[in-house]
Amino acid sequence: MNRVPRLLLACLLSGTACIHRDYPQQLRVYDDPPGSGPRLSLALYQSVGVGLRPGHTVRLVQDERILETLEAEILQARESLHLLVSSWQPGEASERLLHALAGRQPGVVCRVLVDPLHSPDFEDTVRPRLVGLNCDVRDFRPFVGETVVFADERLEARNHRQLVIRDGRSGLTGGSGVGPSWGSGPTPTKAWRDTYVQVEGPAVRQLQQAFARDWLEAGGGLLPESAFPVLESQGEARAGFVLSTGSPSLSYSERMVQVLMAAARSRLWLTNACFVPTASTVDTLIRKAQEGVDVRILVPGLPPADMPGVLAAQRASYERLLENGVRVWEYRNAPLHARTLVVDDQLTAVGSNNLEANSSAMLEEGALVVEDAPLAQELATSFERDLTHAVEIRRDEWRQRGLFQRFTYQLPPSTTGCP
CATH class of the missing domain: 3.30.870.10 (Endonuclease Chain A)
Incomplete structure (x- = not known):
């Protein structure tokens, strides 16, 4: 690889861009x-x-409770689980999610969408295990073969959303994906500081649509009608998901x-x-x-x-x-x-x-x-x-x-x- 592609790759891997x-x-x-x-x-x-529409219950979920909540959502699912994460890295959090997915109810469809740019080692260590658990796993705007085509603007246009939707009825969103030390660490120093919010009510349909849009782009096809159930009022909060x-x-x-x-x-x-x-x-x-x-x-x-x-x-x-x-x-x-x-x-x-x-x-x-x-x-x-x-x-x-x-x-x- 000559110097120019190396520089471009360094720019991309270091963050969003090296171009002002x-x-x-x-x-x-x-x-x-x-x-x-x-x-x-x-x-x-x-x-x-x-x-902002009425009819929602919302709950703040932070730090180690994020992983606990995701495990609970996986085990509670009866029809489908949709996970969109910008980064999925091997580690304790990954192991716990894989264990929960292995224990999910029979017949629950699992779809996972990951951005490959910020998911080192996912392809070799995590994807095979997800596939072995009968999850449909796809990359968002994947690289082509072994060579990165730097003229392709899609390489810079990455996915930073964090979405978890259970049965089209409950959704979570927050700041980061699945990290190697997510939700754990010695006290008083934490390994990770993040905030998610869990929502039930009409806005879950908006989270599901966001997943469906990116899933379709990744070649996953259209979601079934059952992924968009009629959602009744769940509480007093007014909410809306801004894509x-x-x-x-x-x-x-x-x-x-x-x-x-x-x-x-x-x-x-x-x-x-x-x-x-x-x-x-x-x-x-x-x-x-x-x-x-x-x-x-x-x-x-x-x-x-x-x-x-x-x-x-x-x-x-x-x-x-x-x-x-x-x-x-x-x-x-x-x-x-x-x-x-x-x-x-x-x-x-x-x-x-x-x-x-x-x-x-x-x-x-x-x-x-x-x-x-x-x-x-x-x-x-x-x-x-x-x-x-x-x-x-x-x-x-x-x-x-x-x-x-x-x-x-x-x-x-x-x-x-x-x-």
């Missing part, structure tokens, strides 16, 4: 919608085509985040594992802080071992944010994979969405937007608990950092590569 893109369109929502009710639903519908496909201009992920941030009146607490915000995102965060909104951002404080440029790119945005009243924390207790948003007292979003321009341009993403006061309170409590394991980046201290730190913290966002 200019985005002439950057959305800013100036007509602030309310943080709840029909007008908020209408604002989302106008922006991303998804409103986002990479776009060179404005993705639905960017549109959704702008609408939700604009809705904030008192609180805007954001956790994101890949925070390299566009100018429009920074502008909206600053505008909200200047309006008196309590704007807090929690981002990773531990760099991925194979992606040294991530922290530098992330920190390039701190200067303006800190100077204008936005508070920033770096989480130091474990690798952070959660992507969540808490707005005021009722509105939340949980999903896989990176706040980074290259990700928005190239990745398949998804988030469940929920209007529910108990879930918002639980997520806010979780956020405050996470802050006890984080270090606040204070404005005065940031101003006094050394010359070397100033240089390394100002690397351009194009150097990033987010998990």
Whole structure:
């Protein structure tokens, strides 16, 4: 392999891209919608085509409970299990899921869709065992043979969604796939920090449609009618799943985040594992802080071992944010994979969405937007608990950092590569 293909492969394996893109369109929502009710639903519908429908029960699922919940869903299934993960790596979590799948009820159809780019060793170690368990396993936009065709733009357009749908009636979505040490680790240091949300109600059909769309592209064919049962009201929460496909201009992920941030009146607490915000995102965060909104951002404080440029790119945005009243924390207790948003007292979003321009341009993403006061309170409590394991980046201290730190913290966002 000559030098140029090696460089391109290194770029792709290190993250989303090594190419900095200019985005002439950057959305800013100036007509602030309310943080709840029909007008908020209408604002989302106008922006991303998804409103918030009533009739849901929702449950926050975090860290080791994620794996426990997936095991329970697998064993509870009676008709079908659909798993879409951006990354499936061998390890304890994989072994437990394989064991649960081996014990599922007879006749339960198992479909698994994995993005091969971020699933090292899956092909040789995990896929054969899934196939042996009578699961239909497919790659999302697979590589062709032994050679990567770098002219193929699909190679950069990866799938970052995390979806688990049981019988078309229960769904989970969150920030990361199946990691080698997911949900375990010595106390007090965790091996993984992630947040999922489990939902029952009409929005499950939207999660199922997202899976069906990608499954069809991967050659899996159409799902049967039984995969889309009639879903009755399950609770009081209003919810909708926002599907986002990479776009060179404005993705639905960017549109959704702008609408939700604009809705904030008192609180805007954001956790994101890949925070390299566009100018429009920074502008909206600053505008909200200047309006008196309590704007807090929690981002990773531990760099991925194979992606040294991530922290530098992330920190390039701190200067303006800190100077204008936005508070920033770096989480130091474990690798952070959660992507969540808490707005005021009722509105939340949980999903896989990176706040980074290259990700928005190239990745398949998804988030469940929920209007529910108990879930918002639980997520806010979780956020405050996470802050006890984080270090606040204070404005005065940031101003006094050394010359070397100033240089390394100002690397351009194009150097990033987010998990």
